[in-house]
Amino acid sequence: MTDDAQAAQIPDVSLEKASRFVAASGFVVEEVTATSVRGYAELDENHHPPWGVIHGGVYTTIVESAGSIGASYAVAERGEFAVGVHNATDFLRPSTGARVNVEGNALHQGRTQQLWEVIITDSASGKQISRGQLRLQNVPMPEGN
Amino acid sequence: MTDDAQAAQIPDVSLEKASRFVAASGFVVEEVTATSVRGYAELDENHHPPWGVIHGGVYTTIVESAGSIGASYAVAERGEFAVGVHNATDFLRPSTGARVNVEGNALHQGRTQQLWEVIITDSASGKQISRGQLRLQNVPMPEGN
Amino acid sequence: MTDDAQAAQIPDVSLEKASRFVAASGFVVEEVTATSVRGYAELDENHHPPWGVIHGGVYTTIVESAGSIGASYAVAERGEFAVGVHNATDFLRPSTGARVNVEGNALHQGRTQQLWEVIITDSASGKQISRGQLRLQNVPMPEGN
Amino acid sequence: MTDDAQAAQIPDVSLEKASRFVAASGFVVEEVTATSVRGYAELDENHHPPWGVIHGGVYTTIVESAGSIGASYAVAERGEFAVGVHNATDFLRPSTGARVNVEGNALHQGRTQQLWEVIITDSASGKQISRGQLRLQNVPMPEGN
Numbered sequence: 001m002t003d004d005a006q007a008a009q010i011p012d013v014s015l016e017k018a019s020r021f022v023a024a025s026g027f028v029v030e031e032v033t034a035t036s037v038r039g040y041a042e043l044d045e046n047h048h049p050p051w052g053v054i055h056g057g058v059y060t061t062i063v064e065s066a067g068s069i070g071a072s073y074a075v076a077e078r079g080e081f082a083v084g085v086h087n088a089t090d091f092l093r094p095s096t097g098a099r100v101n102v103e104g105n106a107l108h109q110g111r112t113q114q115l116w117e118v119i120i121t122d123s124a125s126g127k128q129i130s131r132g133q134l135r136l137q138n139v140p141m142p143e144g145n
Numbered sequence: 146m147t148d149d150a151q152a153a154q155i156p157d158v159s160l161e162k163a164s165r166f167v168a169a170s171g172f173v174v175e176e177v178t179a180t181s182v183r184g185y186a187e188l189d190e191n192h193h194p195p196w197g198v199i200h201g202g203v204y205t206t207i208v209e210s211a212g213s214i215g216a217s218y219a220v221a222e223r224g225e226f227a228v229g230v231h232n233a234t235d236f237l238r239p240s241t242g243a244r245v246n247v248e249g250n251a252l253h254q255g256r257t258q259q260l261w262e263v264i265i266t267d268s269a270s271g272k273q274i275s276r277g278q279l280r281l282q283n284v285p286m287p288e289g290n
Numbered sequence: 291m292t293d294d295a296q297a298a299q300i301p302d303v304s305l306e307k308a309s310r311f312v313a314a315s316g317f318v319v320e321e322v323t324a325t326s327v328r329g330y331a332e333l334d335e336n337h338h339p340p341w342g343v344i345h346g347g348v349y350t351t352i353v354e355s356a357g358s359i360g361a362s363y364a365v366a367e368r369g370e371f372a373v374g375v376h377n378a379t380d381f382l383r384p385s386t387g388a389r390v391n392v393e394g395n396a397l398h399q400g401r402t403q404q405l406w407e408v409i410i411t412d413s414a415s416g417k418q419i420s421r422g423q424l425r426l427q428n429v430p431m432p433e434g435n
Numbered sequence: 436m437t438d439d440a441q442a443a444q445i446p447d448v449s450l451e452k453a454s455r456f457v458a459a460s461g462f463v464v465e466e467v468t469a470t471s472v473r474g475y476a477e478l479d480e481n482h483h484p485p486w487g488v489i490h491g492g493v494y495t496t497i498v499e500s501a502g503s504i505g506a507s508y509a510v511a512e513r514g515e516f517a518v519g520v521h522n523a524t525d526f527l528r529p530s531t532g533a534r535v536n537v538e539g540n541a542l543h544q545g546r547t548q549q550l551w552e553v554i555i556t557d558s559a560s561g562k563q564i565s566r567g568q569l570r571l572q573n574v575p576m577p578e579g580n
Binding site: 301302303307308309310311312313314315316335336337338339340341343345346347348350351352353354355358362371373374375376377378379380381384 | 446447448452453454455456457458459460461480481482483484485486488490491492493495496497498499500503507516518519520521522523524525526529
Binding site for chain 2: 011012013017018019020021022023024025026045046047048049050051053055056057058060061062063064065068072081083084085086087088089090091094
């Protein structure tokens with residue numbers, strides 16, 4: 001299967017088509033391969049809890065999105081997609097707002113499970129803000145898809 | 146310090162005042178004590194990724210919110226708040242949409258760190274959908290607060 | 291299948307039959323059901339790293355043992371056992387030595403995966419020293435077993 | 436402070452001086468710097484649970500040892516050492532026995548906390564068997580040390 005055909009198997013992940021919650025996370029996907037995902041997000045007061053720094057859930061959500069998109073892409077050609085079973089995200093530095101780079105990589109891709117790592121970096125300083133691991137299970141696509 | 150005075154020290158966590166991302170998560174806080182947080186969320190297609198089940202980031206975000214609110218409340222009277230350092234959330238059952246109950250409890254409250262558990266349950270079936278642990282660090286409130 | 295027949299399907303987990311590493315952990319199993327494991331360990335300088343408190347690996351190992359034994363017992367009657375895929379253990383209080391109670395409980399038991407929680411408590415004070423979660427995958431027993 | 440002086444501040448981590456549990460893990464430290472730890476272990480039936488593959492606790496214990504030694508080395512010159520607060524280890528491939536390489540690296544070194552990653556690889560095949568992250572807190576050395 002070509003990369004294009006493989007890509008055709010995964011749904012549109014653009015922000016324009018995203019649900020309210022996914023859109024609010026702000027994560028923009030720029031590149032997906034079977035072992036990596038790359039993108040960015042503009043984080044600001046739209047992502048704050050009441051106490052003025054970026055909500056940790058923004059980072060966990062980006063880890064979840066990036067890992068799920070990459071892992072699902074990786075198994076699309078065999079009629080499967082990947083669902084997260086465990087998301088473990090560390091918060092390394094607080095930020096009040098930043099453009100962040102998102103870089104996801106497969107750490108392990110087994111027959112039934114995958115493990116992805118996602119690193120979120122302040123684009124300006126190059127420092128890591130957060131990093132997480134997502135464990136996923138490969139499952140058959142629903143009939144009719 | 147009375148409970149009211151303690152409550153006065155933590156910011157307004159109502160959805161109406163929430164940022165776009167926090168509001169999109171849909172988590173409504175009903176009760177906060179120094180060792181527990183209780184609330185709910187109505188989850189539907191506004192919380193979907195492109196593939197039609199509730200996005201795992203919604204659960205990780207609720208874990209993050211509930212743990213942070215409870216842990217910050219617990220140390221507010223000594224002039225501190227609590228920031229998440231590690232969020233580990235398990236996804237137990239996929240859901241296409243549900244009213245979920247959220248129940249957070251402190252597992253450990255040390256001088257410098259806290260560990261909270263948050264359990265997210267389908268209100269109709271009573272089954273757990275997701276559960277997570279949030280490790281937090283107690284830090285001094287910024288001057289002027 | 292009776293409990294005895296089910297028990298007959300899981301290997302001898304007594305310390306006397308244990309390998310050097312497992313024996314060194316000191317974990318004694320007292321009771322196993324399909325949803326719980328109970329036991330204890332006597333921890334002392336035999337479990338120290340060079341710096342004089344119980345090595346965290348003792349707790350992670352007990353979490354691993356307790357979770358694996360309980361989860362394997364739970365699926366033995368359908369010809370499966372359970373292998374750990376992710377062990378996440380929190381260390382709550384340092385200890386120089388103690389008799390600890392070990393209490394494991396199934397948090398989730400799905401068709402292909404299980405999630406167990408194991409709590410390790412100082413028998414004298416009743417305080418939690420460590421607690422962990424073990425995610426396991428159910429796999430078929432090797433032929434001939 | 437020279438590297439030698441710094442090394443003098445951390446205790447002897449050789450297997451010969453190790454407690455029964457630490458010795459049973461088999462982890463041999465070959466090199467320690469302020470941001471890395473390198474070593475190996477010979478794993479065999481001495482590390483088995485009753486069901487014939489290397490016990491996951493061996494890997495979690497190696498992650499704990501490597502992370503603790505490196506992180507403690509890193510802060511020794513300021514009169515601190517580092518204690519693990521959360522150990523999260525993934526098991527990627529079962530093994531019945533192998534010589535494994537152990538490679539630990541600091542992911543984050545803050546004023547009060549550190550995050551280390553430890554990767555355990557089959558020396559023969561070069562494949563990862565297990566990998567873990569250890570979060571540690573920097574604490575003052577006891578008086579008199």
